[in-house]
Amino acid sequence: MSLAACHDAPQINVRQERGQREVFCGLTGIVWLHRKIQDAFFLVVGSRTCAHLIQSAAGVMIFAEPRFATAIIDERDLAGLADIDDELDRVVTRLIERRPEIKLLFLVGSCPSEVIKLDLSRAAQRLSQRMTPAVRVLAYSGSGIETTFTQGEDACLAALVPPSPRAGADAPPSLLVVGALADAVEDQFRRYFADMGIERVDFLPARHAADMPAIGPNTRFLLAQPFLADTARALEALGARHLPAAFPLGAEGTQLWLAAAAKAFGVHDALFENAISSARSRARASLARHRARLEGKRIFFFPDSQLEAPIARFLARECGMELVEIGMPYLHRRHLAEELALLPAGVPIVEGQDVERQLDRCRESAPDLVVCGLGLANPLEAEGFATKWSIELVFTPVQGFEQAADLAELFARPLMRRELLEV
Numbered sequence: 001m002s003l004a005a006c007h008d009a010p011q012i013n014v015r016q017e018r019g020q021r022e023v024f025c026g027l028t029g030i031v032w033l034h035r036k037i038q039d040a041f042f043l044v045v046g047s048r049t050c051a052h053l054i055q056s057a058a059g060v061m062i063f064a065e066p067r068f069a070t071a072i073i074d075e076r077d078l079a080g081l082a083d084i085d086d087e088l089d090r091v092v093t094r095l096i097e098r099r100p101e102i103k104l105l106f107l108v109g110s111c112p113s114e115v116i117k118l119d120l121s122r123a124a125q126r127l128s129q130r131m132t133p134a135v136r137v138l139a140y141s142g143s144g145i146e147t148t149f150t151q152g153e154d155a156c157l158a159a160l161v162p163p164s165p166r167a168g169a170d171a172p173p174s175l176l177v178v179g180a181l182a183d184a185v186e187d188q189f190r191r192y193f194a195d196m197g198i199e200r201v202d203f204l205p206a207r208h209a210a211d212m213p214a215i216g217p218n219t220r221f222l223l224a225q226p227f228l229a230d231t232a233r234a235l236e237a238l239g240a241r242h243l244p245a246a247f248p249l250g251a252e253g254t255q256l257w258l259a260a261a262a263k264a265f266g267v268h269d270a271l272f273e274n275a276i277s278s279a280r281s282r283a284r285a286s287l288a289r290h291r292a293r294l295e296g297k298r299i300f301f302f303p304d305s306q307l308e309a310p311i312a313r314f315l316a317r318e319c320g321m322e323l324v325e326i327g328m329p330y331l332h333r334r335h336l337a338e339e340l341a342l343l344p345a346g347v348p349i350v351e352g353q354d355v356e357r358q359l360d361r362c363r364e365s366a367p368d369l370v371v372c373g374l375g376l377a378n379p380l381e382a383e384g385f386a387t388k389w390s391i392e393l394v395f396t397p398v399q400g401f402e403q404a405a406d407l408a409e410l411f412a413r414p415l416m417r418r419e420l421l422e423v
């Protein structure tokens with residue numbers, strides 16, 4: 001284990017830890033991405049384990065035909081008895097014949113497909129050529145080796161960038177919001193940008209395959225999620241420019257995030273204030289009742305979602321919680337610079353994981369609330385800790401002024417439950 005200072009935020013100490021990790025794989029992202037892109041289908045090329053993971057994470061859809069499935073690599077494929085490319089073509093052809101409403105098909109790689117070195121990018125190109133213009137086929141990896149569960153979204157969005165339409169150097173400036181948001185949250189943000197007078201606003205991913213935004217040197221992009229490093233790199237490769245900002249979590253984060261767009265698009269302060277002031281006041285007022293419950297409570301973050309830094313900032317600054325340790329799977333120093341600068345000085349940040357040591361520190365510090373993945377939550381609850389599943393932070397609409405109280409409530413609820421159990 002080594003101790004290193006974070007250069008971008010001198011008051012923050014970042015310790016790196018390498019050891020056994022407790023994470024879910026990137027296939028998990030399919031659960032929220034298939035709801036967001038309404039004419040997309042996610043075909044995992046994997047094993048029965050992958051199929052079980054997706055089924056149990058997404059639940060069984062009774063009323064609608066699911067828009068995800070697993071093409072299972074079986075013994076015949078592994079033994080080379082079947083031509084795996086032919087098998088895949090056959091599965092995809094049958095799927096598209098049955099489901100003509102699908103306009104965008106993702107071939108999602110997994111640990112098994114990577115172990116046998118199945119080239120899904122080449123397969124996607126081949127199938128796309130054959131099926132164009134009715135269906136576009138793209139590939140990305142959701143493999144669980146050395147990833148976190150939110151990286152599935154990053155890989156998916158990064159795959160969408162190269163085939164997106166291009167906006168030339170003479171195109172008017174446009175704002176691109178990057179990261180899957182609930183439709184209601186997206187609509188709220190659209191209204192704020194419209195009220196500020198920012199006219200050209202797109203979201204990645206779009207709700208339909210045909211509406212993916214045009215990208216070019218006059219595109220300025222705001223990240224709505226902190227785990228989109230590959231997507232940001234793909235956008236920058238096309239000339240788009242990142243707007244550094246805190247993330248839109250809580251009243252303060254949302255204001256700072258919107259302010260970054262306002263500054264880039266030359267919105268006057270008075271117009272900006274006018275656009276956000278009443279929603280910000282409502283958000284602050286709605287937070288008050290949760291603050292009463294959360295204030296002074298000590299919270300410990302295990303590394304899982306990559307949302308840890310902005311959530312910790314929100315809970316410390318707007319809800320009065322005390323941060324014991326912020327574990328993060330990765331620390332993207334540039335994308336998180338604004339967040340790190342807002343964290344209380346001296347808060348311990350641990351990048352990476354050595355789960356046994358972290359469990360020891362957690363037990364020793366006896367926090368009031370632990371934020372962690374599903375695998376750790378049950379054992380910790382059994383030991384008497386109140387826990388919050390970090391995966392809920394991507395399944396629940398939490399961004400924006402209107403959701404600030406819901407975000408605080410996610411953390412207040414386990415404390416309330418434990419208080420009731422202790423009575």
Ligand code: SF4
Pocket residue numbers: 025026027046047049050051053109110111112142143144145
């Ligand atoms: S991709 Fe890997 S980690 Fe994820 S379910 Fe499949 S085998 Fe497991």
